[in-house]
Amino acid sequence: MAIHVKNNIRWVGQRDWEVRDFHGTEYKTLQGSSYNSYLIREAKNVLIDTVDKKFSRDFIVNLEQEIDLNTIDYIIINHAEEDHAGALSELMARIPNTPIYCTANAIDSINGHHHHPEWHFITVKTGDTLDIGNGKQLIFVETPMLHWPDSMMTYMTQDAVLFSNDAFGQHYCDEHLFNDEVDQTELYEQCIRYYANILTPFSRLVTPKINEILGFNLPVSMIATSHGIVWRDNPTQIVEKYLEWANDYQEDRITIFYDSMSSNTRMMADAIAQGIHDTDPAVAVKIYNISRHDKNEILTQIFRSKGVLVGSSTMNNVMMPKIAGMLEELTGLRFRNKRASAFGSFGWTGGAVDRIQTRLMDAGFDISLSLKAKWRPDGDALADCREHGRKIAREWALHPLTTPTIPVTINDKPTTGATETQSQSMICNVCQWVYDPALGEPLQNVAPGTAWSDVPDSFLCPGCALGKSVFDPM
Numbered sequence: 001m002a003i004h005v006k007n008n009i010r011w012v013g014q015r016d017w018e019v020r021d022f023h024g025t026e027y028k029t030l031q032g033s034s035y036n037s038y039l040i041r042e043a044k045n046v047l048i049d050t051v052d053k054k055f056s057r058d059f060i061v062n063l064e065q066e067i068d069l070n071t072i073d074y075i076i077i078n079h080a081e082e083d084h085a086g087a088l089s090e091l092m093a094r095i096p097n098t099p100i101y102c103t104a105n106a107i108d109s110i111n112g113h114h115h116h117p118e119w120h121f122i123t124v125k126t127g128d129t130l131d132i133g134n135g136k137q138l139i140f141v142e143t144p145m146l147h148w149p150d151s152m153m154t155y156m157t158q159d160a161v162l163f164s165n166d167a168f169g170q171h172y173c174d175e176h177l178f179n180d181e182v183d184q185t186e187l188y189e190q191c192i193r194y195y196a197n198i199l200t201p202f203s204r205l206v207t208p209k210i211n212e213i214l215g216f217n218l219p220v221s222m223i224a225t226s227h228g229i230v231w232r233d234n235p236t237q238i239v240e241k242y243l244e245w246a247n248d249y250q251e252d253r254i255t256i257f258y259d260s261m262s263s264n265t266r267m268m269a270d271a272i273a274q275g276i277h278d279t280d281p282a283v284a285v286k287i288y289n290i291s292r293h294d295k296n297e298i299l300t301q302i303f304r305s306k307g308v309l310v311g312s313s314t315m316n317n318v319m320m321p322k323i324a325g326m327l328e329e330l331t332g333l334r335f336r337n338k339r340a341s342a343f344g345s346f347g348w349t350g351g352a353v354d355r356i357q358t359r360l361m362d363a364g365f366d367i368s369l370s371l372k373a374k375w376r377p378d379g380d381a382l383a384d385c386r387e388h389g390r391k392i393a394r395e396w397a398l399h400p401l402t403t404p405t406i407p408v409t410i411n412d413k414p415t416t417g418a419t420e421t422q423s424q425s426m427i428c429n430v431c432q433w434v435y436d437p438a439l440g441e442p443l444q445n446v447a448p449g450t451a452w453s454d455v456p457d458s459f460l461c462p463g464c465a466l467g468k469s470v471f472d473p474m
């Protein structure tokens with residue numbers, strides 16, 4: 001059923017109470033989700049995005065209750081992923097000549113999914129406008145890699161609504177549509193989980209893009225996302241949060257996660273946590289057995305933490321496979337400005353702990369001393385674990401990593417303590433991967449602190465495998 005959003009804008013999306021897996025099983029949607037599509041009826045009728053492919057039929061049935069499909073003048077596709085553009089095939093089968101406004105990159109991804117190159121695509125760039133009558137316009141803003149190359153946002157003048165697509169959204173299902181109507185704790189949890197698990201790799205792009213949008217000096221009365229709620233009450237609160245999260249966010253928190261065959265590594269984790277707490281009672285310490293906990297929650301906790309301890313016993317000379325998988329995720333998420341160290345039990349030669357240390361370093365963490373215990377830790381070994389926890393707590397509390405902050409203003413309010421320290425970073429203008437000289441590029445043996453001019457010419461972008469020439473200064 002459609003819901004009134006503002007003036008002549010109606011929500012024509014689909015709630016999905018039962019979905020629990022997104023991106024395969026990579027993202028657990030514990031609170032369901034929704035696929036938000038919007039119908040604007042001014043002098044021109046405009047449909048913004050569609051819904052997940054699996055709801056194509058329902059979408060068409062519901063939309064036909066709202067409007068004669070043949071009277072839709074324009075379709076805007078802000079992002080071509082199947083959860084937003086999935087119903088296009090079903091829709092275009094009925095109105096095949098309707099123009100589709102999207103970015104140049106979206107034509108590739110829409111064709112890649114729907115295989116209809118004959119559709120009438122109209123390519124838009126940042127700043128392009130579309131007149132929809134009654135003195136109102138749509139303004140397009142490309143947002144490449146937030147979170148696909150094709151992503152964009154659409155702003156509607158006069159009504160001052162920003163259709164932001166995935167940005168500022170969250171996997172959250174509720175019969176209420178607006179942010180002020182839902183449980184605020186649940187909402188916040190889903191927002192930070194979404195940012196931590198989806199947007200962290202692109203954090204370096206978030207602040208410049210938000211600044212670019214703010215630079216248009218357009219009023220924002222609502223942010224209408226493509227998942228979850230519409231931000232109506234103080235809509236820029238989520239923009240403020242994104243700026244905070246994008247700026248190497250961390251709390252006084254340490255996350256410990258491990259896997260263990262017979263609880264020996266689990267015993268070490270408990271004792272290390274006790275040692276941390278002894279020395280620094282103010283720090284929040286959370287422990288997770290990776291086999292028993294929701295992976296996305298652990299990643300969210302790591303996002304919130306200043307450091308992470310990773311434990312695994314040795315199995316066949318290597319770490320336990322779930323830990324290896326998690327380290328791969330940590331590498332992809334490109335967390336910055338965080339500490340890490342490994343621990344674990346072994347029986348004879350060991351191997352897991354050293355491998356974890358190397359992988360953590362490759363993932364860009366600042367590494368502290370590791371700890372190993374032979375077989376089941378006895379009283380002395382547990383005392384060593386507690387002492388290790390004390391050392392970690394002291395080191396991580398006394399020598400915090402410096403957080404580079406980026407100056408931003410929202411509604412003319414400067415954020416506090418801002419200084420610019422990012423001038424040497426380079427961004428791939430094809431896939432938006434960011435080279436950060438502070439981190440170097442471990443997988444290609446470029447040492448931390450290496451200026452871009454000293455990076456070898458043989459360097460290939462880890463995102464798209466193109467050469468140095470596709471990079472620009474950020």
Ligand SMILES: Cc1cc2nc3c(=O)[nH]c(=O)nc-3n(C[C@H](O)[C@H](O)[C@H](O)COP(=O)(O)O)c2cc1C
Pocket residue numbers: 259260261262263264265266312313314315316317318345346347348349350351374375376
């Ligand atoms: C299937 C299996 C393979 C193992 N492989 C190794 C190994 O390659 N090297 C080693 O040092 N210990 C090995 N161990 C011994 C364990 O690392 C040791 O028992 C450890 O204390 C288990 O800790 P956990 O209870 O935290 O899993 C193996 C144990 C099992 C059950």
